[in-house]
Amino acid sequence: xxxxxxxxxxxxISQASAQFHEGLTVLTGETGAGKTMxxxxxxxxxxxxxxxxxxxxxxxxxxxxxxFSTGNVGPRIAAEIDRLLESSGAERDxxxxxxxxxxVGADGRxxxxxxxxxxxxxxxxxxxxxxxxxxxxxDQLRLQRPDQQRAALDEYGxxxxxxxxxxxxxxxxxxxxxxxxxxxxxRSSRELAxxxxxxxxALNEIDAVDPQPGEDDAIVAEVRRLGDLDSLRSAAVAAxxxxxxxxxxxxxxxxxxxxxxxxxxxARARVESSDDQALTVLAPRLGExxxxxxxxxxxxxxxxxxxxxxxxxxxxxxxxxxxLKTLTRKYAADVDGVLEWAAQARERLxxxxxxxxxxxxxxxxxxxxxxxxxxxATGLSKARAKASxxxxxxxxxxxxxxxxxxxxxxxxxxxxxxxxxxSAPLEVxxxxxxxxxxxxxxxxxxxxxxxxxxxxPLGKSASGGELSRVMLAxxxxxxxxxxxxxxxxxxxxxxxxxxxxxxxGRRLARLARTxxxxxxxxxxxxxxxxxxxxxxxxxxxxxSADSGVRVLTDEQRVVELARMLAGxxxxxxxxxxxxxxxxxxxAERGSSAASS
Numbered sequence: 104x105x106x107x108x109x110x111x112x113x114x115x116i117s118q119a120s121a122q123f124h125e126g127l128t129v130l131t132g133e134t135g136a137g138k139t140m141x142x143x144x145x146x147x148x149x150x151x152x153x154x155x156x157x158x159x160x161x162x163x164x165x166x167x168x169x170x171f172s173t174g175n176v177g178p179r180i181a182a183e184i185d186r187l188l189e190s191s192g193a194e195r196d197x198x199x200x201x202x203x204x205x206x207v208g209a210d211g212r213x214x215x216x217x218x219x220x221x222x223x224x225x226x227x228x229x230x231x232x233x234x235x236x237x238x239x240x241x242d243q244l245r246l247q248r249p250d251q252q253r254a255a256l257d258e259y260g261x262x263x264x265x266x267x268x269x270x271x272x273x274x275x276x277x278x279x280x281x282x283x284x285x286x287x288x289x290r291s292s293r294e295l296a297x298x299x300x301x302x303x304x305a306l307n308e309i310d311a312v313d314p315q316p317g318e319d320d321a322i323v324a325e326v327r328r329l330g331d332l333d334s335l336r337s338a339a340v341a342a343x344x345x346x347x348x349x350x351x352x353x354x355x356x357x358x359x360x361x362x363x364x365x366x367x368x369x370a371r372a373r374v375e376s377s378d379d380q381a382l383t384v385l386a387p388r389l390g391e392x393x394x395x396x397x398x399x400x401x402x403x404x405x406x407x408x409x410x411x412x413x414x415x416x417x418x419x420x421x422x423x424x425x426x427l428k429t430l431t432r433k434y435a436a437d438v439d440g441v442l443e444w445a446a447q448a449r450e451r452l453x454x455x456x457x458x459x460x461x462x463x464x465x466x467x468x469x470x471x472x473x474x475x476x477x478x479x480a481t482g483l484s485k486a487r488a489k490a491s492x493x494x495x496x497x498x499x500x501x502x503x504x505x506x507x508x509x510x511x512x513x514x515x516x517x518x519x520x521x522x523x524x525x526s527a528p529l530e531v532x533x534x535x536x537x538x539x540x541x542x543x544x545x546x547x548x549x550x551x552x553x554x555x556x557x558x559x560p561l562g563k564s565a566s567g568g569e570l571s572r573v574m575l576a577x578x579x580x581x582x583x584x585x586x587x588x589x590x591x592x593x594x595x596x597x598x599x600x601x602x603x604x605x606x607x608g609r610r611l612a613r614l615a616r617t618x619x620x621x622x623x624x625x626x627x628x629x630x631x632x633x634x635x636x637x638x639x640x641x642x643x644x645x646x647s648a649d650s651g652v653r654v655l656t657d658e659q660r661v662v663e664l665a666r667m668l669a670g671x672x673x674x675x676x677x678x679x680x681x682x683x684x685x686x687x688x689x690a691e692r693g694s695s696a697a698s699s
Contacts, residue, residue: 104588104619105145105235106200107170112162113207114140115641119652123589126634127615130623130652131663136641138623141652142593145169145237147205150228153213168204170196171234176588180233187229193218203227238578239593246548246574247562253546256514258581259497260490267486271479271542278472278538282527285465292462295455302448305434309445312426319431319438322424329417332410339407346400364400367393477531480543487516487544494580501576504610506603507569509553512576519545548577571599575607579614589619604628612692627667627681631688636660660685 109120115137132138143157144167158165173184188194188201195218196202204216205227215224246255257264288295328335348362371389374382427438435441491514498512521528521535529538536543549558552569561573575595582590592611599607608629614620615634624630636655655663664684665677 104172104175105169105621106172108141108144108148109166109168110140110144111166112159113144113165113167114157114159116140116651117159119639121637121652122654123619123621124635125615125619127612127632128619128621128635128637129630129633130621130637130639131625131630131667132639133641134625136639138639139593141639142237142239142591142623145235145591147207148203148227149231149235149237150215150224150226153205153207153211153224155207155209155211158207158209162209164206164208166204166206168202171201171203171230172199173201173234174199176234183233184230187226188218191217191222191226192220193222194220201230203230235589235591236582237591237593238574238595246577247560249545249547250541252514252548252561253541253544255577255581256487256491256494256516256546257541259494260486264483264486264490267479267483268542271476271483272540274472274476274479275538275540278469278476278529279527281465281469281472285462285469288462288465299452299455302452306445306448306452309430309434309441312430314427314430314438314441316439316442319424319427322420322427326417326420326424329411329420332417336407336410339403339410343400343403343407346396346403364393364396367396473529476538477529480529480531480536480538483542484516484518484544487542487546491516491546497580498573498576501579501610502572505572505576505606507552507572510569510573511551511558512573513549513551513558515547515549516544517547518543571595572603572607575610579610582614582618589621590614591621591623593623594625595622599626600628608632608688609691612688625667627664627684630660630664630667631681631684632692634692636663638663657685 104125105123107120107122110116111118115135121141130138130141140157147153147167148169173181176184184201193201201218203218205224206214206216213224215222215227217226217230246252257268344362346363348365367389371386371393374389375386377383430441431437434444495512495514499510502508502510502512518531518534519537519539521537525535525537527538528535529543530536531543548561550561550569550573551558561570575592578590578592578595604626605628608626608631611620611622611629612632622629622633630636637652638655638659639652661678661681664681665674668680668684669677
């Protein structure tokens, strides 16, 4: 349940805190005192959108902090909360409670914190969703909308309806995907056939050339080498002649042409034939030079032997290079890219099927999905129809306890025919229906306000006070299907007075036996049934108004109820009436508790 709330600089509230307990807690106060800010703070803790206009004038930011006790929740919700805290890195407080906080800056920026860790606002919504439900005056208008009435019926239907709705939505998604694929395949069959032709032509062209990985780079290097063949051969021959002479290569210089090796050999012979030791010691060094030059001459001979002798080799390489460039101009920047493109094209060809058999198979898949979806829609409609009768009877019974004993609420479930502009009609039991995301049904709440009144749509059959009671009765019935431990009602008793107001107070007190109930009210008949009474006080200062929240003692409750009853302050008549109201409510609470 909600254990405590702290508010700083929100609306007219400068700083306030309130502790909440089990049972029924009411919040009262003068108009404009800031009661709505309490509800606004709970909406913020629930992850609602932040509004910078709610920040107190002159303040930099508004801060709302809530402390939640989760000790009495069921095991499933407790496990969900534990998982949420663990995934967020949040920690419980020392007493086991969970602290959630929301900050709204004057510039509109918002921050959320959970268990001391900064989290997205959506995480707060995940936390408070199973713990806290806020019902405001806007819910009266909201629940007049058909989609909200359908959602209320589905909520009341519980797992029986919810599981069928989940199944319907999954099958509808599959059906829509199959329809979209069939439409796309039918519409683009010509384009697909043209794409097949283009891909096949390209692959044939690539296969005819048969490029090899890295072949273009290898050809460029070889062409560069062959382009310099004459100069390379000339340089190698000249170097070889310089070393060994012209006779080995048939040089035009004739047989008398001597090379470096001949000259070195002659030099070594002359040195070795000398009697002077200073000359003979040079002979080994000349021998080493002869060895080195002999190796170089041998390498030059090998180099010349490896040079291509075919004059058409260069032309063949240039022709092959032109073939490869034809591919690289069309499909990729280099041969490796062309090969990758070809692989992707073959994969794409394997996925494309433009045959009539493929379209027929896809159409059969659509029909199968439609049949399954129609069966699921029928099952969902039947479950809703079954739940609608129970919901109508339950709300009617609640209305009897709210001074509307002759009123009757009917919940109608009927199929929605497909419109002329419906792009995806679904045939169900021979009818073409609109297959929306929530099924093929529309739901309408109809109210007969008294025994002889016709049953009319809710918005046309109830006065303001009657509508408030119908909404409260509906919320009370739905509360049985909700796991929330705390229910907050923000002036849902608007437009009600007299005996009906007493009945509302009595019903809220009964609801508070199983839920923590917090009510913002202007009715003393409702406030009298409270287990805890909080009042929001407003003090007008020189520069701005300020409000705070305090818990009333029994004596203070008498004064507050007298103010609410007569609006004349602390008068004897008002006090007497207030004391009588408190005594009556207290006696009823006691007898109800004893009977339960």
